[in-house]
Amino acid sequence: MIKSPLQIARESYSPKLPKALKGSVKIVEGKNTESVADQSDIQKLFPNTYGMPVLSFEAGDSSANNEVMNVGLILSGGQAPGGHNVISGIYDGLKKLNPANKVYGFLGGPGGLVDNKYMELTDDIVDHYRNTGGFDIIGSGRTKLEEEAQFDKGLENCKALGINALVIIGGDDSNTNACVLAEYYKQKNAGVQVIGCPKTIDGDLKNEMIETSFGFDTACKVYSELIGNIQRDANSAKKYWHFIKLMGRSASHIALECALQTQPNVTIISEEVEANNMTLDQVVEYIANIVAKRAANGENFGTVLIPEGLVEFIPAMKKLISELNDLLAHHEEEVNAFESNKEKREFVVTKLSPEMAEVFKSLPNTFANQLMLDRDPHGNVQVSMIETEKLLIDMVKAKLKKMKKAGLYAGKFSAQGHFFGYEGRCASPSNFDADYCYSLGYTASVLIAEGKTGYMASVRNLTASADEWIAGGVPVTMMMNMERRHGAMKPVIQKALVLLDGAPFKALADNREDWAINTKYVYPGPIQYFGPTEVCDLPTKTLIEESK
Template sequence: MKGKYVELTSDFVHPYRNQGGFDMICSGRDKIETPEQFKQAEETVTKLDLDGLFVIGGDDSNTNACLLAEHFTAKNMKTRVIGCPKTIDGDLKSKEVPASFGFDTACKIYSEMIGNVMIDARSTGKYYHFVRLMGRAASHITLECSLQTHPNITIIGEEVFEKKLTLKNVTDYIVDVICKRAENGYNYGVILVPEGLIDFIPEVQELISELNEVLAQGNVDEEGLWKKNLKEETLKIFEFLPQTIQEQLMLERDPHGNVQVAKIETKKMLIQMVETELDK
């Protein structure tokens, strides 16, 4: 949309060939929504005389690709838009695309690291390790790493959502497993958690929805009067969370309007809640 581009010549690409990452042309987080943005995209591809436009990325990027394709078609433009699934979360798949590239590599690397943590946990015999894995809206990486490493506990976001589990339900489950293992002399273990777990819990989803409205209206004040805009049950959930998580839930949303789950320390939240229950 901004008309920034580089020509991918052989000399330009050569230093990056056969390497992972996307630092060659970097990554963008723009979301195409307004008429002005569509107009900018239209002007850019016309100026560059593009026959085709590849959009490489996850679900949000491919949504952009779809919207651009429809817009260009409506304008009878020659530019064809192709969406290429690229997400290590593994949440873009079909019969033709069983796995988007990046998923397999990420799972293997993470699994090796988790395996090392598991050996360390067994060696010391006195620690529980909470491992947070990527996956904002899908737990595919967490599930695959669990199948490869067999940790003591794996929390799957989709399962939490389907069973309508609360934060307390999840906490109690972890505490029960830790206590059962302690009875057998095992005071150590590894617990896998998807980074987007907090976004899968129905009661937290409602909380985030209400917080989004509060933030959009700009009614947040240091005295906490804004909390009156929350429903009674929602406020109880908010105040049940550790202070650090409350603050992180109030952070600015990403360009797509999503809570920045990568900045929410889910594992620390669970650790604090589990510690509180164990102390009882």
């Protein structure tokens, strides 16, 4: 493989670790925990892993198991910058405990565990991937582990390799699967531990013990660089409005973080739209009014940031999508049997409630068609396939036309649509993510050595220097609640939404009127890997605001 100069230079980067992980580690147990909601239901489903204490690590005498251990790794779900450093942290931690320990990577995600597709990770392999983006070391996948037959087959394959523990590196749904697997193996006294690591660029896997998921920092910096480039172009040409959709199906953390980094004219926050019970037309009117105000100042250009999950937060659309999810779960074959989208739409209308049927019929056909696309493996609409940015451009254009006729708008409106998603998922991790991910992996190795299962690796105090970070473990059941999936109630990790009374959103709210009318763009530029720590090791604006 031919390597770029940056790849070669990054191979020599040594990730920073919390001081508690640099020597012998002592485990400190906190109070016993309970789930964030639906306590009795979650406890019944997870009797063997519910209520465990939060763990923190300190320097001190270790009670860790130094006998030979074999560990299996799984990368699950979408890619996020830093996954390779999680693996290198696990690998180094286990080899430090005992050089005879072996690490196996199951190929292509959770399906590799069931299909027994794996490779042993060695120094030569791991060293090649240190501080690099992507998940290509072993590949990822979205196979759901939810059937006992899968659990049993995975256990059989683990036993054949002498594997004592599995680490599942994934988001909220993947770590929910990890918790289910941990419970099943504990119940059977199978002798296989299961540990999770918090991954998702969306930033919606967070709580008091998980301050941020890995990859969020890098992805937001990549998107912010691109937004800054577009804003500089807009401010140069002075003739285009750029509507930029950003990843974030279930929460608006990416849009909020990128707004704080770049100061665009309009930032739509899905959670705010829902809280204010806004209609799609009201969202359009809000944008159009800002376009008109800027035009009155002679500025017929600007930027609009849009979370990809916006349509699911507009109350009427949310209700429609919920009905569609259930409908398509129960009538999938019938819908797919129709050859034309027109026939599919007509069939769907007959199965919706009268109120939602009217909403569905009122949508543009192209948009209605996108709402009927195949669901993801978790039964959710694939919002990345819905061209919300183009829908809003068309609706704003129509609104401005009416405003012009009424004498309320006198400018010119030309718009460009963008979607930033895959551009950020496999970027070379920032120093923050390189350090954070390596620490998470190292933490997972300690949890394994201490015989823990049903825990997620946790590293906190992230706005301090890495030396002062606090490593430990949090029971996955602590994060869980019951939600409707595929038409049935299932235990899942509760998604963390943008808090409208939180410091990051308030920072946006305090400045949005100024940024809307005045051109106060910030151009972050590319991620810096070499140079002063205040430039290279800076965490997200979100973490900085939350720590104030």
